[in-house]
Amino acid sequence: MPASPAPAPVTEIKNTTCYMCACRCGIRVHLRDGQVRFIDGNPNHPLNKGVICAKGSSGIMKQYSPARLTQPLRRKPGADRGVGEFEPISWEEAFTILTERLAKIRATDPKKFALFTGRDQMQALTGLFARQFGTPNYAAHGGLCSVNMAAGMIYTIGGSFWEFGGPDLDRSKLFVMIGTAEDHHSNPLKIAISKFKRDGGRFISINPVRSGYSAIADEWVPIRPGTDGALLLAFIHEIIALGLYDREFLVRYSNAGQLVNVAADCDEFGMFLRTEVPEEEACYDPQNKLWWDRATNKPVVTHTQGTDPFLRGEFKLKDGTPVKPAFQLLQERVKNYTPEWAEGVTGIPAATIRRLAREMGVTARDQKIELPIAWTDSWGVEHDTVTGNPVSFHAMRGLAAHSNGFQTIRALAILMSLLGTIDRPGGFRHKVPFPRPIPPCARTPNTPLAIKPNHPLDGLALGWPSDPDDLFVDEQGKPVRIDKGFSWEYPLSVHGLMQNVITNAWRGDPYTIDTLLIFMSNMAWNSTMNAVEVRKMLNDKNEDGEYKIPFLVVCDAFQSEMTAFADLILPDTTYLERHDVMSMLDRPISEFDGPMDAVRIPVVPPLGDCKPFQEVLIEIGARLKLPVFVNKDGTRKYRDYPDFIVNYETEPGSGIGFLSGWRGKGGEKFMRGEPNPSQWEMYAKNDCVFHYELPKSYQYMRNWNQGYLEWSQRNRITRYAEPILIHIYSEVLQKFRSAAEGKGLTRKPPEHLKKRVATYFDPLPFYYETLEAQATDKHKYPLCAVTQRPMAMYHSWDSQNAWLRQIHAHNYLYVNTQTARVAGIDDGDWIWVESQWGKVKCMAKHSEAVEPGTVWTWNAIGKAAGSWNLTPDANESQKGFLLNHLISEELPASVDQAGLGMLSNSDPITGQAAWYDVRVRIYKVGAGETAQTAPQFDVVKPYPGQSERKSVWNYFAGKNK
């Protein structure tokens, strides 16, 4: 008998969803004898259609990284925070410590507990937990990411880029990308751009740097950082001056024709004129505004059949009130924003600005698309076709991460609207659950009374204020949230201000807290501004020896710089080891043609003792007896996270849960339906994704598409089915300005913030220099410093990835060749980069692909020595550097008035962290200075339970056990 051959390796393929970035592609994980052999894109997945990026392909190295945390850790008694001295404890101990502490806080003052999370994709659950706990101090990372993008567009068109909408490149002819990091919506955007270019589309990139997507643009338009608003306003100027706007679209689908009260001394100044019309029940935005009809030369209710409004001019109502159409005000606003003016601000030649504006206008007008799709608008008018003006835009943090970003993005949304491209073929298109009313209906409480011991928060921790009465402030107008979100300082901070939590808590302004729980965010390093000082704050003690932030809990799968400061570390799993949902309640992965959500299903067992954060929340929730997580008798309600996902409903019997697919007892329903015990299995069988394709007639013009809006209402995606008119003129902003000017019946800002609110809450977009630039001697610090995110790295996550770090082991500061030569800096020289807040030593690299007034580097490549379980001499800490050290998280509240204290270095409207406002100077290091990046920090040692760092690794799946 022949000897039996070695058993063939057991191979299997499991579907799940990627999490190497926030893109959430469908992946297939190939296992060999239980080890990950290959991860490829799932060809059946609507999002990525089988492709996968560099990060997704490197998931193996993340799974088996020595930076993995494998057991709960407690800071050793006596060890300082930040040095990384830990001892392992059991989960039971960890839960006991946490539960005891949190129970005490909840019973006394729930706001002393703060929960802030990184780009976690589980905000629906973390938000629910925080609300149930009763603390207002909850937010995800939006404030330090792109809240300006979300807020600027949602307050204008009821939708935004990325998860909630995007450019319809499939039908577009001209694509303008402005200020886009290369990673956002990365694979779908790459697929689309490539197809767009192959179909002969014209691609213009406006960016200080030509990298990534910009590289393949047909035209690169270099621009000075923070001046995009000036450019966009000049485009608007040209479009209006030449008559290249889509009048019909504006009249019907925006508030351009609505009459605004322009009686300066009137309390109603700046508000739309309204008339008495029979109000529908539970109406959000009554259709009671006025047009001035061209035929009858009289005011009429908007959209009255047979009327057509003046867009220009000034009129007087019968009572003598002077009124102007919103469009007239816009035209007046942009009158002086000429291309010549913009040239001086942006550095882009006026002729280029003119030409680009014309290209947009003429393409939108002359290459119209007519799709034979019949639909009915909100006013009952039936249309035989859907029209598209094939000019599309995409923008992200390059616009958002400036202190003037909100108004810039308002300008962009208005430009897109003038061109008639909103939710139309070839233009911008929404993704379910957007569009939403402007602003969306969610509100925070507006009083500290909403916080009650042992009670859930009476309202949401995050919301969308529509007027000053929605602000979350106390009677003196002081902030209720630790990050001062929804206060008069940052009224529309719809994603919170995570970037100021540590500083505020350390200073005790507005108050001190007890426990800060950070999930998956590197707040001691690349996710914080002013990292040097923030690290000190985390370690700072009161005179009584107690830490200023008494208890720090960090949950992460990896040893980040932040974990070193934790008192308690909760080891999370990787994405391959857990259940997860990309929920409709959160940020789903919907497509233009309909809602889509997805799940992760574990493909390998968790490493060591690590535990998904969701399980931790449900466990603590049950132990704390938070109402949602327990039965009436106080017993635990959900076995585990998968059980929670299946059975949780937003309200008993609501039929709305985290997942929208395969609902109902047998999985026969979607969007709404009873819990389905087999929901996970059905997702598993269907590539882990649920996608519903809307009828064609519901796929376009959704702001005003009766069919769609009613579908959306029936499926409880929205409460209202009213048309969502584009806010060319923002009455919401005007309400805040009026309050600051002492008008109206709403709450008024404190004295010292009146000027600020009145200045920035302009109902029409305007350009102002960024706050930091206003507070900087620009002769001393002449250069703008920005970061770009490399496509092969996601934030700080991937320096522990053996493959990806070979691509980006350290970073350089890229300097325009001429700029560098003038400064006497050669290619590769060590230099100091200095802002008024700090300085960093790094290496310079010449580049012809950067605007001369800008220097830039890849984001988050630099690391603190020893962190992420890299060796202390690793490139990341010795040659790599972090630009964050140059950026302050706060600015003096007033440039000209001392003593007003500090305000967040962020957008005065939304609290968006102004990462890209910093001004620097560069100079060569002195003779004898070491060739090592500065600042340096104490080396962090590996933690208990981390696997050994291999010095040679021959990875071969199934042989390395």
Place this chain on the structure above:
Amino acid sequence: MHPAFSVIFLTTLIGVGQGLFLALFTAQTYALFDLLPQQDSHAFYAHGSILALLFLIGGLIASFFHLGRPERAWRSATQWRTSWLSREVIVLPAFMGMVFLYGLAHFFECKPVLATLPSGIAIDLTVVIGTIAWLLAFALYVCTGMIYACLRFLREWYSSLTVINYILLGGASGFTLATVFAAVAAPELVRFFAGWAIIITLLGLVSRVASLIRNARLKPKSTLQTAIGIKHPKIVQKTQGFMGGSFNTREFFHGRSAAFLRSIKWIFLLTAFVVPVLLLATGLSGVAATELLLLAFVVQYLGLMAERWFFFAQANHPQNLYYQAIG
């Protein structure tokens, strides 16, 4: 190219071994025609062959250090139809075998006369073996030289001067060693070998300088423009795609400055050619101290190592166009 010491030792050591054998056999041939005095088979030819073999074995050992998988070295003899390296792998042991037989025959004075020339000169076994080995020695020089000279895009090497240099420089070092050897074993041959050593060294100098001049005038055939296929006068690499180095950066770059290269050039011109010639000249006078001759050989050998280092370093591989920057 990155000069690998295994290859530097291989080529210089076997060059000496081949040259020494050529010197020995030249002396025997001269003696055959009575142009030089007969030497003792045992003390001179056998010991000389052993010395030559020692250098050849040293070279062979060095070559194994160049291989990733030396245990499979036997496979490298299979592709002689196309590969000069394979041919070298065949010729080197064949030559060593013949030198061994040559020495063995001399050692045991096993010199049966196999033929007699019309002039009455007897062709014995050692002459026959020596002639075959003599041919193999040249074949080996050609193989070694052609390994480099056949690579058409390594333009510094792609020249008949490469082969000529391998012959002349190896020959020169062998004859210099023969001079030293003669000073010990056959003092009456010192002038003969010293004379030839000087002549070959000077010829080597001429051909090496010729190749330096040729290489200095080379214009690169490949440019960044042809490397990536973009026609623009100004192209600069920003990143080669990785930062911690790779085979491409380790194997094809010498990692030294141009000034370092220049100084090595002058060093080898002096030490491989000028200094040995001056020292050998003392041998011509017939009163030379063995130590000076030994010094001549040592200096020349070290000079040839420098020459070989420079030979590799100077070769600019077109792949280097793709590996100019990290970022």
Place this chain on the structure above:
Amino acid sequence: MTQLALVIDLNVCVGCHACVTSCKEWNTSGAAGPMVDQNPYGKDPTGTFFNRVQTFEVGEFPNTETVHFPKSCLHCEDPPCVPVCPTGASYKRKEDGIVLVDYDKCIGCKYCSWACPYGMREFDEAQKVMKKCTLCVDRLYDPQMTEEERRPACVRACPTSARLYGDIHDPESAVSHAIREAGGYQLMPEWGASPANHYLPRRKTTLRLRHDEIERADNPLKVDGLLPKPGKSEPSLDDVTTW
């Protein structure tokens, strides 16, 4: 005769490195693996990769092009690396033109790498043999894979489909069409190695604007320029002059 090859479209490559790591991922646990990584968590990490993406800047500011340039074995039709191999480990397959290394025959002399003008070979420092892009030959004919999967890992991964794959000897193949119609070219043609892989150049789309396209009959300014007529009772000269 078949010659499988990649055609790389520089017009759409955004330099994301997806091809780099998907290649590593497939091959390290495949027929070419393991592919070593040295100092994976230390100073100057380095490893065996068959595929790289490089970046070049062409021209001077502001007329700069940033070119991302993927680089892997070109599977030359007349591969200079093959005849120099002393052991026959390096060979070109007759059936599909793929240039491969038989790792069991390779002695690691690196001579083939010297003979490749493109620097497309990678010596594996752990296994001590020469390696290179296999065009994922262990995928192409795997009967357990679907046809969609029987392509190189890099081609499947590429989000911009900048990597086309096929038989360049078949004039009707997609790659042959692309080479013909989009100006496909070979690298370093001066060496006559006739690389099978081709590259497609950048191509620009421009828009020509004509002046009369601005002034059109339906320009909305013709409507919005018309302001309301003054009321008949508003003051006019008729009120004060008689002529």
